Amino acid sequence: MLKRSMTEKQLKIRQQAFALSVCTVIFMAVYNLCTWHATSLGYLPSFTFDFERSIPFVPLSIVPYMASGVFFCLVFFSCKNKNQLKILTWRMLFVIIIAGIFFITVPLRFSLTKPEVSNSILKLPFSFLHTFDSPFNQSPSLHIAFAFIFWSVFKDLTKWRMFLMIWLILLGVSTLTTYQHHVIDILTGAILAHVSFIIIPYRKKNPKYRSCWLANYYFISGWILILAALLLHKYFATEGLILLLPALIMMIIGYCYQKNTGIISQFMPTVKQNMYQSEKN
Template identity: 30%
Template sequence: MQLPAIRAGRIGLALLLGYLLFCLLYLGSHALRLQPPVALQRGSIDAAIPLLDWSIWIYLSQFLLLPLAIVKARDDADRSRVFYACLLATLIAASVFLIWPTQLQRPAQPTTGLTGLAWALLFARDVDGNCFPSLHVALATLSGLALWRRGWRLLACSWPALIAVATLTTKQHVVWDTLAGTALAVLAWILTPRLFRYD
């Protein structure tokens, strides 16, 4: 499939359209899910991971990581690849959310200070489902792949890894979600140049 390349002069528009498509797929799959959500159970590893209220800031830092990876991509080809890989990962995940919706019980959230505000904003804008696979981890991993190709190896490994851990310490996902999110990122990264051409 032929798609427009994401060039340096179009980044702002691409980010806006990409976010709108993400919202349509992510929220739309939740609204139209074909069956009641399956309640995921936390395993022994999940139970051993503590709830760290402050790690919400690491969790939310993905909204900086993703645009950074697109803005600072090595070239237009890499920029286009990470952009369309993120959309492909979102489409695949949304298909799973639609057919097999999953849900976790949300933790009690702090109500004071900036950290309380961050939790309130997350719960106000996010849906209480769409757990498996973790799209949060998938998009962070794809961003890391783009930064790795840019040559920012330490950042490419550490930031997505911290976000993946934060999905567990905020109790937004379980271990299986994060592993599935990583696999989804690798699949989308491999498939994107095989399915799409950027002109």
């Protein structure tokens, strides 16, 4: 019995290591191909909103930003079963490939000038980024898409859950404060992640997870409305920011569905009952 248990554990580790290896190879291939394509084009445009020039450069935020690589490896070994590992792998491959298509068809570059880093310790990771990363492959941000996918696994952990959530939030913020991404990259990265949740659902046949799956439609609507509000504000008038209100409502509804708080489930039967009574009368 003990020998069988050890074999199953080793098999699981091999599966996790294999999934990590596949995603790493595909990521490196797609990312480097897109970088090569961008450098061959010469001039590349960038897209920024006016308020982005007010975003401060925070050298210390390079720490959570670089942690994405650690999470990339850790998340595969945090899966509790084969199904979760399979869903994680397909989601990672999906966002990598779709993002790569956008990097090639709509190439963008980061445009803000990155200040010099005086701290000798923090200067090392920035030097690493300068050497191995590039100002291309911007929208959608894979850092953001990955962060959402990481959380879809980490949220089921009993230990370190709150720590990981805070760190992933800092990771998302750091994409802006390290001057690696623009706001449009963040929004499109979030949209891409939620698209992957809809197309590749976890436990699709389990009714318990249906509300979580539906929540992603509201989250996507919220992110799209935020993007639309900023675009209307940029190109037309300040009144476009009114779309932030329905965006907030979509996010709240999505949160209620995801947490299965009962607000929606209690509200909908009441609506149906009232409609039935109206037809009856």
